Amino acid sequence: METLRAGRSALDLTLSLRDHGLGWIELRPRRGATLPIPLEALRHLDALLEEVEARASEGVIRMLIVSSPAPFPTYTGYDLEELLALDQGEIVGWSSEAHGILRRLEQLSIPSIAAIQGEWLGGAAELGLACSYRVLSDTPGTHLGFPQTQVGTIPSWGGTVRLPRLVGLQSSLQLVLTGEPLAPTTAMSAGVVDRLISSAEFEAGVEEFALRRLEQGRLRTRGGRPIRRRLLDDTAPGRRLLATRAAHSYLVGTDDSDAGRAALRLMCETVALPLDGAFRREAETAGQLRLSPDAQGRLHSQRYTERARLRIPIGSSDLEAAAVLGASHSASEFAYLLTSAGTHVRMKESRKEVARTGVGRTHNRLQWDEQQGRISAAQAKRRAARVEGVTGYGGFGTLDVVVAVGDATQAGVEEVLGEVETHVGESCLLTFHDWTASPTRVQRSLSFPERVVGIAPSFPADRFTLMEIVPGTLTSPESVSTARRLARRLALTAVVVSDQTPTPGTRLLAAYIAEGARLVEEGAPVDRVDSACEEFGMALGPLKRSDAIGAGRSHHLLSQLAATLGPRFAPPKVLDGLAASGDTFYKYRSGRPAGANSAVPTARSADAARLEPQIRERILLLLINEATLILEEGSVTDPGDLEIISLLALGFPRARGGILFYTQAHGAAEVARKLHAEAARSGERYSPSGLLRDLAASGRGFFGSEGVAAAGHTPGPVLQ
Numbered sequence: 001m002e003t004l005r006a007g008r009s010a011l012d013l014t015l016s017l018r019d020h021g022l023g024w025i026e027l028r029p030r031r032g033a034t035l036p037i038p039l040e041a042l043r044h045l046d047a048l049l050e051e052v053e054a055r056a057s058e059g060v061i062r063m064l065i066v067s068s069p070a071p072f073p074t075y076t077g078y079d080l081e082e083l084l085a086l087d088q089g090e091i092v093g094w095s096s097e098a099h100g101i102l103r104r105l106e107q108l109s110i111p112s113i114a115a116i117q118g119e120w121l122g123g124a125a126e127l128g129l130a131c132s133y134r135v136l137s138d139t140p141g142t143h144l145g146f147p148q149t150q151v152g153t154i155p156s157w158g159g160t161v162r163l164p165r166l167v168g169l170q171s172s173l174q175l176v177l178t179g180e181p182l183a184p185t186t187a188m189s190a191g192v193v194d195r196l197i198s199s200a201e202f203e204a205g206v207e208e209f210a211l212r213r214l215e216q217g218r219l220r221t222r223g224g225r226p227i228r229r230r231l232l233d234d235t236a237p238g239r240r241l242l243a244t245r246a247a248h249s250y251l252v253g254t255d256d257s258d259a260g261r262a263a264l265r266l267m268c269e270t271v272a273l274p275l276d277g278a279f280r281r282e283a284e285t286a287g288q289l290r291l292s293p294d295a296q297g298r299l300h301s302q303r304y305t306e307r308a309r310l311r312i313p314i315g316s317s318d319l320e321a322a323a324v325l326g327a328s329h330s331a332s333e334f335a336y337l338l339t340s341a342g343t344h345v346r347m348k349e350s351r352k353e354v355a356r357t358g359v360g361r362t363h364n365r366l367q368w369d370e371q372q373g374r375i376s377a378a379q380a381k382r383r384a385a386r387v388e389g390v391t392g393y394g395g396f397g398t399l400d401v402v403v404a405v406g407d408a409t410q411a412g413v414e415e416v417l418g419e420v421e422t423h424v425g426e427s428c429l430l431t432f433h434d435w436t437a438s439p440t441r442v443q444r445s446l447s448f449p450e451r452v453v454g455i456a457p458s459f460p461a462d463r464f465t466l467m468e469i470v471p472g473t474l475t476s477p478e479s480v481s482t483a484r485r486l487a488r489r490l491a492l493t494a495v496v497v498s499d500q501t502p503t504p505g506t507r508l509l510a511a512y513i514a515e516g517a518r519l520v521e522e523g524a525p526v527d528r529v530d531s532a533c534e535e536f537g538m539a540l541g542p543l544k545r546s547d548a549i550g551a552g553r554s555h556h557l558l559s560q561l562a563a564t565l566g567p568r569f570a571p572p573k574v575l576d577g578l579a580a581s582g583d584t585f586y587k588y589r590s591g592r593p594a595g596a597n598s599a600v601p602t603a604r605s606a607d608a609a610r611l612e613p614q615i616r617e618r619i620l621l622l623l624i625n626e627a628t629l630i631l632e633e634g635s636v637t638d639p640g641d642l643e644i645i646s647l648l649a650l651g652f653p654r655a656r657g658g659i660l661f662y663t664q665a666h667g668a669a670e671v672a673r674k675l676h677a678e679a680a681r682s683g684e685r686y687s688p689s690g691l692l693r694d695l696a697a698s699g700r701g702f703f704g705s706e707g708v709a710a711a712g713h714t715p716g717p718v719l720q
Contacts, residue, residue: 025045133194163176321399323346336365406435466493470503529541
């Protein structure tokens with residue numbers, strides 16, 4: 001077998017000449033992890049295609065197979081660092097060059113197969129569309145999809161052109177505008193792929209499919225579409241109807257985006273154009289989106305969340321057994337996360353009935369998922385069987401992870417971990433969740449301090465997918481790496497923060513809840529406080545977040561923070577009352593808000609009408625100030641990490657780019673001016689941070705020029 005290698009980039013590309021006239025081009029991430037596809041990798045593909053053409057003319061290669069080992073590229077497939085560094089004209093050129101390379105693949109004198117295992121998303125899926133055939137591994141980890149509109153761009157390497165011609169306009173609009181990755185059977189039924197092949201014999205199955213195609217010719221055509229589908233896909237009135245339906249179905253409310261609307265318009269207008277004209281329009285549209293603040297905010301958000309995911313090491317399958325020390329609501333939430341990830345969990349409490357209660361809460365959460373259609377009854381049963389309540393340390397020697405929950409026991413986490421460390425193996429990671437406990441302080445009382453790390457996932461974890469990892473001064477790099485793998489196992493994004501309590505995500509969430517409750521206390525309606533924030537794009541309003549956490553826990557959090565960070569975190573009196581009574585800001589029906597709770601005491605003053613238009617601005621100003629204080633104090637040293645925290649822990653809208661991107665887009669001087677004015681009206685908690693005042697005076701920003709150019713502001717240097 002002869003093997004040729006193209007130039008090296010983030011992806012290694014090799015061409016292997018095998019028996020029966022089959023040529024295999026393999027794309028392999030150099031570091032063994034998921035990586036984006038830079039344009040340079042396509043250029044190397046182009047060089048290999050030149051060799052393929054030469055060998056095909058000699059009769060040496062009769063069929064080309066393009067494949068990659070799992071895992072394959074990141075969410076969009078594109079290299080977002082590369083994309084964000086380009087201006088409008090350069091993006092047009094970037095897209096056009098990719099078109100030329102993939103057209104060469106499409107127009108080879110021999111047929112080609114995309115052999116897909118792992119995740120082929122975005123640019124990788126567009127590479128697959130340029131092949132004559134697509135075959136998928138039937139493993140659950142294999143997905144194909146076009147998520148670009150969700151993060152501020154469009155399929156720019158031919159996806160908006162090839163997909164409608166393959167599966168029809170109606171199906172392609174759904175695939176591109178929802179951005180949902182397709183599992184193997186769904187991709188097959190949608191007509192995107194030609195064959196599913198057993199993962200156990202994938203390579204042999206691909207070769208068998210290739211040889212059969214060489215013997216028998218084309219597999220199928222789209223000629224069998226029903227007449228109704230053809231009328232919708234292939235006529236101008238039908239396409240207008242599809243566009244209207246798609247706009248109502250996929251581009252409403254928070255799902256609306258400039259990229260989605262651009263893709264909808266582009267696909268409907270170009271499906272009947274000659275290919276060259278359609279590709280040209282796609283490149284021009286990709287360039288025009290560079291000027292959209294909405295698109296730039298989404299790309300900025302994705303850039304940093306994707307960067308965080310790339311830091312997480314592969315190999316999380318070794319975290320199979322865990323213990324949660326405690327049976328409180330927080331402990332049950334941890335047990336739910338772990339069992340949902342396939343981990344066997346022991347919930348330990350000193351009394352059997354308390355442990356049983358904690359397990360019951362976990363089971364209730366799984367039943368809720370089943371009732372909402374998130375999991376099947378069989379899945380709920382399997383997950384529930386992975387959780388058991390225990391009172392002793394039997395079997396703890398086989399554990400991979402221990403989680404001590406600070407509000408789960410009267411003892412401190414130091415005492416709990418000090419007792420458990422004598423019962424676990426040498427490689428077991430010792431973690432704890434406590435809003436105000438320092439890992440360095442906890443480590444001082446333990447025999448194996450290098451194994452200890454603080455963790456702070458955001459709850460509810462199905463909506464807020466961040467885990468903050470807090471190493472102590474004695475925590476080993478191996479323990480931090482294991483904590484990152486734990487986050488991966490739980491389908492959470494990890495950010496490592498410094499040992500300052502509370503964590504940045506906890507501080508932002510506490511400020512959000514406190515100011516929301518304070519506005520209610522001053523007379524603002526409960527539902528208007530939340531709707532003002534949600535209309536801005538926040539994932540949940542502050543009062544709904546408080547209800548989700550529980551008034552008692554919210555009050556406890558604010559009380560602890562007020563003791564360490566000052567009176568700006570003091571719990572408002574309205575939260576005092578809810579915590580004492582166990583009540584909530586809303587009444588709930590079937591687990592969903594069913595109107596504000598009329599029993600919540602508010603001022604009902606004449607100032608309520610004046611407060612309503614101030615709700616959003618007051619909350620945003622307070623959050624911005626707290627974010628810059630966090631950066632100033634060094635809890636997070638990389639502004640990008642604080643963006644991730646604001647997006648995934650606080651629920652800041654992706655279309656706004658993150659809390660620092662939003663601040664920079666509006667100008668530090670303008671934000672500082674508004675904070676000064678609000679401080680005069682509402683109190684010292686609004687006094688702008690020293691960092692914000694410095695940025696306002698110097699004109700500097702948090703990010704480089706790609707972070708603000710689209711919003712029309714003068715770029716500043718990167719904050720160091």
